[in-house]
Amino acid sequence: MSGSAERVVFLHDRPGQEALLTGGTISRLRSDGAEVVVLFGASGAAAGGDDAAVGSAMAELDVSDWRMLPAASVASPEAGPDRQALAAAVADVLDEIQATALVIGTEDERLRDAAVGAADTLHVPVFASRSVSGAIGQRIVAIDVSDHVEQKLRAVWAYPGRWSVTGHTVLPVGAGTGPNTGTGSGTGAVPVVIGGTETYLRLESPHRAAAEVAAEPGLVSRALAGVFALLIGAAFGVVGTIAHQATVPIGPVTIPVGLILALTGVTALLVGLRLVLGDRMIVLFCALGLLGSIFLLSLRSTGGSVLVPQGLPGMLWTVVPALVATLVLAWPRIPARPGSQ
Numbered sequence: 001m002s003g004s005a006e007r008v009v010f011l012h013d014r015p016g017q018e019a020l021l022t023g024g025t026i027s028r029l030r031s032d033g034a035e036v037v038v039l040f041g042a043s044g045a046a047a048g049g050d051d052a053a054v055g056s057a058m059a060e061l062d063v064s065d066w067r068m069l070p071a072a073s074v075a076s077p078e079a080g081p082d083r084q085a086l087a088a089a090v091a092d093v094l095d096e097i098q099a100t101a102l103v104i105g106t107e108d109e110r111l112r113d114a115a116v117g118a119a120d121t122l123h124v125p126v127f128a129s130r131s132v133s134g135a136i137g138q139r140i141v142a143i144d145v146s147d148h149v150e151q152k153l154r155a156v157w158a159y160p161g162r163w164s165v166t167g168h169t170v171l172p173v174g175a176g177t178g179p180n181t182g183t184g185s186g187t188g189a190v191p192v193v194i195g196g197t198e199t200y201l202r203l204e205s206p207h208r209a210a211a212e213v214a215a216e217p218g219l220v221s222r223a224l225a226g227v228f229a230l231l232i233g234a235a236f237g238v239v240g241t242i243a244h245q246a247t248v249p250i251g252p253v254t255i256p257v258g259l260i261l262a263l264t265g266v267t268a269l270l271v272g273l274r275l276v277l278g279d280r281m282i283v284l285f286c287a288l289g290l291l292g293s294i295f296l297l298s299l300r301s302t303g304g305s306v307l308v309p310q311g312l313p314g315m316l317w318t319v320v321p322a323l324v325a326t327l328v329l330a331w332p333r334i335p336a337r338p339g340s341q
Helices: 017-031 051-060 081-097 109-121 146-157 206-215 219-243 257-277 280-298 312-330
Strands: 007-012 035-040 066-068 101-104 126-129 140-144 163-166 169-172 197-203 248-250 253-255
Touching: 007 017, 007 081, 017 035, 017 051, 017 140, 017 146, 017 197, 035 081, 051 146, 081 109, 101 109, 109 126, 146 163, 219 257, 219 280, 219 312, 257 280, 257 312, 280 312
Parallel strands: 007 035, 007 101, 035 066, 101 126
Antiparallel strands: 126 197, 140 197, 163 169, 248 253
């Protein structure tokens, strides 16, 4: 969740939570030039604050687009048509800005489930705001917001009716200390200390996870693909070794067409496999077949013949394929954009 190409929607059930739970991440995204939209699931009196307070907090976080979900979609706590309306409202926003991520900061199960379902439909990754203590035994994503703590504190300060701020410690107004969480209200709330890190859980859709497992190739199919890649690589190595010395004279210039075609074919083979399959193992087997055949054919035969004589073409044919294979194998994976699945 970083960079000017990101378009992130933050969903909270009432104003104030966006500042306390995700304010640092919002501020960091905005400083990177990302587009941010903040959604609230409650409206009117249920929002716990007036438009002036929300606008002041949004200004501190440099957010110009914040919205209340339609009242019709949040009017009833029961599941049913209202849940569908809520999911549709969230999906409309995600689709409107072509969101690259959805961040959820609500404990409302109905709101969370509807939002996750909407994001799943549009193939948008979902992150849930969580404290480290609340994520024990789970993999978390930690966002460094140390450079944006002051903006986050000022955004929390914008809700004097909800939060009491002392230094970097936040407590709900009218709350004492006790065993409950610091994001609620009333007595028995634990103070929240604003630090330099905000943590999230990556939520996986059961439907998407099942589809990915079903689409993942099995061990036998990968082994067969590896053997096939090894043979293809060896075949390219044999043909290229035989052809790399071929030249075509054009007037006073001799063009090494064999070497050019051989190196072009090898590069296209390795790069194509990596781009299409995205599996380093397949590319590795292909490279082993290719380089192994080149090495064996470069050795002097028992009769004294040599297929790779000394000289610049021979040196290039033995060195360049190894360099290409190394670069293709080492090149990082390019993440797929939402909607490309």
